[in-house]
Amino acid sequence: MATEPLTKYGAELLKEELARLKHKERPAVINAISEARAQGDLSENAEYDAAKEKQSFVEGRIAEIEGKLGAAQIIDPKLLDAEGRVVFASTVTLEELNTGDKVTYQIVGIDEADLKLSKISFSSPIARALIGKSAGDVVEVQAPAGPREYEILDVRYI
Numbered sequence: 001m002a003t004e005p006l007t008k009y010g011a012e013l014l015k016e017e018l019a020r021l022k023h024k025e026r027p028a029v030i031n032a033i034s035e036a037r038a039q040g041d042l043s044e045n046a047e048y049d050a051a052k053e054k055q056s057f058v059e060g061r062i063a064e065i066e067g068k069l070g071a072a073q074i075i076d077p078k079l080l081d082a083e084g085r086v087v088f089a090s091t092v093t094l095e096e097l098n099t100g101d102k103v104t105y106q107i108v109g110i111d112e113a114d115l116k117l118s119k120i121s122f123s124s125p126i127a128r129a130l131i132g133k134s135a136g137d138v139v140e141v142q143a144p145a146g147p148r149e150y151e152i153l154d155v156r157y158i
Contacts (some may be wrong), residue, residue, distance in 0.1 A: 005088045005122065006072040010112035018065045021058055029055045068111065077106075080157040086130040088122050093154040094130075097138070102153070107131070126150075 006014075029051055036048035077089035086092050091106045105120045107130070113121035120127050129139040130152065137152050 002071065003073040004068065004071055004109060006068070006074050006109040007089050007106075007112060008074055008076040010109055011069065011072060011074045014065050014069055014111070018062065018069070021062050021065070025058045026055075026062070029058055072109075077157045082155075082157070084134045084155055086133050086152065086155050088131070089157070091156045091158055092130055092152060093156075094150040095153055097149040097151060 032051040033048065033055065036042075036045055036051050039045055039047070042048050075089045077091070080087060080089060082090065086107070088107055091104060093102060093104045095102050103118070105118050105126070107122050107127045108119045110121045110123060113119055113124070122128075122131070125143070126141045129141045130150075133139055133152055135152050135155050139150050139152065141148050141150060
């Protein structure tokens with residue numbers, strides 16, 4: 001199985017979700033199934049069907065998270081020494097050359113990406129264009145509205 005990069009913070013979030021699923025959600029679903037079984041005829045028992053469906057979702061998510069954590073290469077950005085280059089887990093400040101707009105992104109794993117939190121996936125077009133570059137470099141990114149040019153203002157490992 002191929003390893004998938006994951007930031008330390010992203011791994012902690014997955015571990016918290018896994019603990020919640022195993023120690024809260026799973027017992028609650030088991031209890032709901034027991035209560036529905038106690039009602040008698042299971043063939044027409046909507047509560048039983050809903051509980052079994054929820055159990056299937058919870059068990060599937062537990063297996064998915066365990067698989068992701070098992071295959072993860074966990075990277076702590078604070079321990080990186082990439083000599084100022086943009087790498088996975090680095091935080092990059094950019095300036096769009098046409099508009100002068102400044103943005104800051106952290107390059108993270110696929111499951112961690114959240115544009116609202118300024119976290120972009122390492123597989124996104126902008127991250128692929130940035131990786132390996134340094135502050136002062138200009139990169140061209142193919143956006144849906146056409147190519148855009150950005151200057152890398154700062155690269156941090158936080």
